[in-house]
Amino acid sequence: MKNDENRLDRRSFLGGAIGAAGAFSAATMLPPLVHAQPIPRPAWMPLDHPAPASGGTTFKPLRAEVEVRDCVVEGKIPDDLNGGFYATGPDPQYPLAKGNIIFDGEGHVRMFRIKNGRVDYRTRYARTERYVAQDKARRSLMPMYRNPSMDDPSVKGLSRSTANTHVINHKNLILALKEDSPPCALDLNTLETVDPVYTFDGELPRDRPFTAHPKVCSVTGNIVAFGYEAEGFGSDVVAVFEIDKQGKKVWEAKIRVPYVGLLHDFAVTENHIMFFVIPLAIDHEQMKRGGIHWSWDPTKKTYLGYMRRYGDGKDIKWVEGPTRSGTHTMGAFEDKGKLYFDTEITAGNPFPFMPNRDGSPPDYEAATSYIHRLSLNVNGRNKSYGFEKMYPLIAPLPRQDDRYNTMPYRYGFMACPDPNEPDRRKAGACYARVDNQTRTFELWNAGPNVALAEPVFAPKHPKAREGEGYLMGVAYHINENMRSDLVILDAEHLKDGPIAIVKLPVQASPQVHGWWVREDQYPA
Ligand SMILES: [Fe+2]
Secondary structure (H helix, E strand, O other), X not given: OEEOHHHOOHHHHHHHHHHHOOOOOHHHOOHHHOOOOOOOOOOOOOOOOOOOOOEEOEOOOOOEEOEEOOOEEEEOOOOOOOEEEEEEEEOOOOOOOOOOOHHHOXXXXXXXXXXXXXXXXXXXXXXXXXXXXXXXXXXXXXXXXXXXXHOXXXXXXXXXXXXXXXXXXXXXXXXXXXXXXXXXEEEOOOOOEEEOOOOOOOOOOOOOOOOOOOEEOOOOOOEEEXXXXXXXXXXXXXXXXXXXXXXXXEEEEEEEOOOOEOOOOOEEOOOEEEEEEOOEEEOHHHHHOXXXXXXXXXXXXXXXXXXXXXXXXXXXXXXXXXXXXXXXXXXXXXXXXXXXXXXXXXXXXXXXXOOEOOOOOOOOOOOOOEEEEEEEEOOOOOOOOEEEEEEEEEOOOOEEOHHHOOOOOOEEEEEEEOOOOOOOOOOOEEEEEEEOOOOEEEEEEOOOOEEEEOOEEEEOOOOOOOOOEEEEEEEEEHHHOOEEEEXXXXXXXXHHOOOEEEEEEEEOOOEOEEEEEEHHHOOO
């Protein structure tokens, strides 16, 4: 284990960072679980607060790069499970400034490399330009979330990426993503950073933001992506583009959004692209006061936009809907002239640690996410968009079998509190598989005092049918100082419990999102 904590007095670090820490779970945008009262900002989570047993994202800082060869395994790793489970999350390099949020922590990338029944574990901070500059200066140089006016002058012109949100693989690289910047490219096997500002060999401009939620086309394997605020800080232009497997840009269009808001995810179908604009809007006044990029503006409406794929973007249409939020896509498809966009939806500000523009306190109930199906007619007039709640599961980070990113799909996967326990403070964390055909779901409850991170699906082989494979995710043991396990379940028999448990001797690095790389996707 390599530990760099001696760079700072430990107490001063923890004192500063713990407000940004905690075994929080974005499901924890799920604060209704445990937070009876609003958390005073800037505290992300009170020091004495128990970690919620829930599902989603975990943010307790680690600040140590870890390698474990031949992890202890309980049970047996299936013979047909070979590949790598990668994830990233914010792990602040230096204490967060007052008023800053955990989303500004530096990306810490980890890998469970599974092969022939053995598991090696490795983590590395992404050596972004920001990380390297701060490491040299031994202090934070970009102290406020997406507010460059607060930057130290020495970092002018550097990429502000933290690489802390999501990872995908491309050409034997792991691309660690942050939506305000280009990807940061890491070696697939070692996680050493090979290019902190990855432009696909010049196919994209160096200042082009790149979404943390690209889709891999189910037909072509192309990466379909977008960048918002694409023509300078605060611009209302969104660039939408497609990169083929060799890294060549094969399509690009530009559109304008009704207003500049958080555009975290999107939906791609065979022929169309959809965006959901939500009232977490850019707040220039707040930034002038030294605050973060966004605030929740309850006077704004949502807009569901749809456009043709491979068009010039001029056909984009926006359909207005009520004030609400939606940040993560489970799946999307088109069928008989209709577009369907399955996404988690909250009634209000999904991130209670981000300010409300009207000064109102955080509303944790309004931040609770449920999967909804939004729908539109491709050719007809849409006075509003269709809106249907699909499941009673609180699940801000839904996933699917990623081979179905852009086509009709049946199954979704997620971490969520147990819906059978009415008292959310007692509800254990579950992994769930939902079946959109029967509208039923199956659960595995991890038991008390466990926080589950977002799971990932691994097919048994490249041609396995949808959902035939393994669901895996990291379980953080709250009463063991967050010591973590990787749990591996048969995705078609979740309720039978884990087939294998990979035991780490330490806490796993924090996680937002993860990605599975199949064995056949590694270089020979
Ligand atoms: Fe996300």
